[in-house]
Amino acid sequence: MTISTAPRGKYFEDFEVGQEFISPARTITLTDIVNFACLSGDFNEVHTNFEYCKTTSFGEPIAHGPLVYAVMAGLQYASGVNDGTLIALLQNDQWRMLAPVKHGDTIRARVRVIEKKETSKPDRGVIVVQREVVKQDGIVAQEMRTTFLYRRRPKG
Template identity: 75%
Template sequence: MTIEIRPRGRYFEDFEVGSEFVTPARTITSTDIVNFACLTGDFNEVHTNFEYCKTTPFGEPIAHGPLIYGIMGGLTYASGINDGTLLALLQIDNWRMLNPVKHGDTIRMQSQVLEKKESSKPDRGVVTFLRKCVKQDGSVVQEMKATLMYKRRPREA
């Protein structure tokens, strides 16, 4: 007996221009910030030195921008939207850091479909999103335009 496992993600055909989705939320911890510094070797004092940060407008260490970007990817995975249907991240445009993220902030990602187009290959298509990472207070901390390639829905035999 063969058991067919179908992806829970969305196919190219499932996206409509203007549609939006919101991921689950996640709270950022000091451990996240320190672990990212260790992983990347980026020990810039604005991320790791509490005393130095008291002299900055932030008052305490802030998360690395790429850390938040990476967590946005994890939150998208947690939403299930890309599970088994995402083929590739093609491009990020206009990536902007708008507000800091600190220990204790809770973030989620909001995505809106801006555009979609068929590719030259019939089994895939390209979707462009406006992605916003939003904190618990509603402030946008990062924003970008992301272009991804998705599988097309398989034709039934």
């Protein structure tokens, strides 16, 4: 029996400008929010205090922006696009929080290729994408422009 060790991810050559990927979805839970507060040390009341949140426009605790970003990155990985072919996250630009994510919201990543650049090294290339965190109702909660370094397809 032969076991394949080939990556399931996309190589630099597999990306095309305009191409779009939609990740699997995941529901954000109150446990996620509390665990992230504990992990990060960010116990801001807008994330942890139901009574305080009743006085805000949110009405209830909201997920931390970086928590939503981290879940979105995991969802992009779960899609298989990066598996075994991503070398590095190089840059995030224009990261914007557009709508709150609350416990019970289900999010997914929508990723659109906007640039593809060869590098001076023949084994890698740069892919720039527009990433959006999209909630179950179609509202975009976060968006950013992200630059990744991907492996090129091996010769031979």
